[in-house]
Amino acid sequence: MAKEYEKYVTVWEHREKATMWHATDLCRSCGSCAIYGKYGWLCPEVLETKDIVLSPQGLGPARNIMAFTGGDLSCCADFYGQAAQQIKKNCKNMWVLVETNGYGLTSQNLDKLKESGVDSFWLDIKAYDKEIYKKLCGTNNEWILKTPSEIIRRDFILEVLTLFIPEWVEDEQIAKISRLIFDLDPDIPLTILAFFPAYKMKNSRSPTLSDMVRIYHRTKEIGLNNVKLGNCGTFAKSKEDWDRLLQEVGKEAIG
Numbered sequence: 321m322a323k324e325y326e327k328y329v330t331v332w333e334h335r336e337k338a339t340m341w342h343a344t345d346l347c348r349s350c351g352s353c354a355i356y357g358k359y360g361w362l363c364p365e366v367l368e369t370k371d372i373v374l375s376p377q378g379l380g381p382a383r384n385i386m387a388f389t390g391g392d393l394s395c396c397a398d399f400y401g402q403a404a405q406q407i408k409k410n411c412k413n414m415w416v417l418v419e420t421n422g423y424g425l426t427s428q429n430l431d432k433l434k435e436s437g438v439d440s441f442w443l444d445i446k447a448y449d450k451e452i453y454k455k456l457c458g459t460n461n462e463w464i465l466k467t468p469s470e471i472i473r474r475d476f477i478l479e480v481l482t483l484f485i486p487e488w489v490e491d492e493q494i495a496k497i498s499r500l501i502f503d504l505d506p507d508i509p510l511t512i513l514a515f516f517p518a519y520k521m522k523n524s525r526s527p528t529l530s531d532m533v534r535i536y537h538r539t540k541e542i543g544l545n546n547v548k549l550g551n552c553g554t555f556a557k558s559k560e561d562w563d564r565l566l567q568e569v570g571k572e573a574i575g
Contacts, residue, residue: 322386322407322414330371331381338385338415338440339479341433341509341548344575347372351379360572387417394424394433401436408437415439421446422467423459430470440477443467447482447489448496456488465500473502480508481550484527484535485515491535498539506543511575512536514551526554529561533568548575 329428331346346367353362354372359365365525371381386407393400406417419442422430425433445464446451453461471478482497483489501508512535516526532549539547552574556562565574 323410325382325386326384326411329382329384330373331367331383332413333383333385333415335415335439336477338417338477339509340387340417340419340442341479341511341546341575343380343383344548345572346383347380348574349378349380350422354379362574366573374485381411381525383413387442389417389419389420389479392421392424393418394420394422394429397424397429397432401432401438404433404436404438411563417442420444422464423458425467426463426468426482427470430476434474434476437475438477441471442479442481443471444481448493448500452488452493456485468500468504468508472508478508479511479552481511483513483514483515484531486525486527486531488524489515490531491538492536495538495542496546498542502543506545508544509546509548510539510544511548511550512539513575514549514554516551516554529555529565530556532564536569548573550575 333342340439345364347364348360348362350360350362352358352363353369367381372379373382390398393466400418407414407416411419416438417440418438421444446456448465450460450462468478468480482494484494498510501510514527514532515524517524532555536547536549549569556565
């Protein structure tokens, strides 16, 4: 599948951009340029229509990245290591990205995935304080908080994601995660997703526009250089909301 996909790649990224974070630097997948022949209002305006293709996920560029996502995969390190090896063997210039919560990224598994050719990790840190993490995920996060340094030490590319969950993971939790990242490298990309109620947390609310703007500025004050906000439709619901959001954080901070 990777070998076949490589034939249709329209954007060749450098290894340091083998992340989900950098994808929105190129395109917001609105399809306006392909359908209407003009850029959408959030478009970065860096691609041409010929670079946009239709995929199962919608319209956007085909980047030279194979991403393993959808639940945590690092518990199957042997399989994904072998898959990465085959991708590297059969493709000319493909990067391999793994989405993970970090729990299975033991030193042994990290070494194994490094040797196999995995390039980058999309690391989901749910909370900083161990009590909150335990309530959310059912386990402790002692190793999770060590994982970023272990990833960087092995020269993987790292991006971090966390959720703003009112009354659970708010300003102080995200600030602690941001300082952890800053101490490693202030250029590590961070996405702050807005939580929306689902499953066993249907009674929890989504963050407000003010919540998300406030935490964006706080992470920037800590010193992080690359911060984006995600799931913006959950807190920006009107033209006035979007106008304020763009005025406060700028188009480049919308993930």
